[in-house]
Amino acid sequence: MANQPNKSWQTEVSELLAAAAELCVEHDVAMEPFMRRASAAYFDARPGLREYLEEKELQETFDELRKAGRMASA
Numbered sequence: 001m002a003n004q005p006n007k008s009w010q011t012e013v014s015e016l017l018a019a020a021a022e023l024c025v026e027h028d029v030a031m032e033p034f035m036r037r038a039s040a041a042y043f044d045a046r047p048g049l050r051e052y053l054e055e056k057e058l059q060e061t062f063d064e065l066r067k068a069g070r071m072a073s074a
Contacts, residue, residue: 017038024034043050065071
């Protein structure tokens with residue numbers, strides 16, 4: 001899809017996502033695999049993001065355990 005001079009990147013992304021969704025519907029792809037693949041593509045485009053989010057989630061879990069008194073703080 002050629003980028004038109006006045007087309008914003010947001011518009012182009014919306015059009016690409018809509019086209020991908022239409023293809024998935026035409027080929028009876030369920031929403032969950034479509035969403036899973038879209039997420040995977042985003043993470044593939046942002047190296048390190050998945051690990052960052054996993055680390056952040058683990059840190060939040062540790063913080064909650066410390067607040068509940070179930071883990072000593074260092």
